Amino acid sequence: MTNIELIQSLYRAYRSQDYDTFRALCTPDIAWIQSEGFPGGATWVGADAIIKGVFEGNAGRWEGFGFDIEQYLDAGTSVVVTGTYRGTHRVSGKSFHAATVHIFDLQDGRAARFRQFTDTKVICDALPA
DSSP, X not given: OXXXXXXXXXXXXXXXXXXXXXXXXEEEEEEEEOOTTSTTOSEEESHHHHIIIIIIHHHHHEEEEEEEEEEEEEOSSEEEEEEEEEEEXXXXXXXXXXXXXXXXXXXXXXXXXXXXXXXXXXXXXXXXX
């Protein structure tokens, strides 16, 4: 499996809620670093913490939350993914679109670290006042 195929598999596992596959594609101590200004932003360690804190957290806050991927870039031991976040807040009803970059660092054929870069203001503007 190429580095890009690994990350494509990880996104598929997330989208289909196949968390066993998600766990298998990550190192046991994967660090998932979300921007501090992002709703639920923090550093999450381990697949189970990511599933609960990030995936389930986003599903609870947003209707139709998603990441529309534009491009994958193989950078050796990292994969860079560009795209756009989108969603509608469940309480405010406000929607957003935010250009986003994800960087995955790989180790021994698995994702070891995720870093998120996005326009958090656009996203926070969709939160209730």
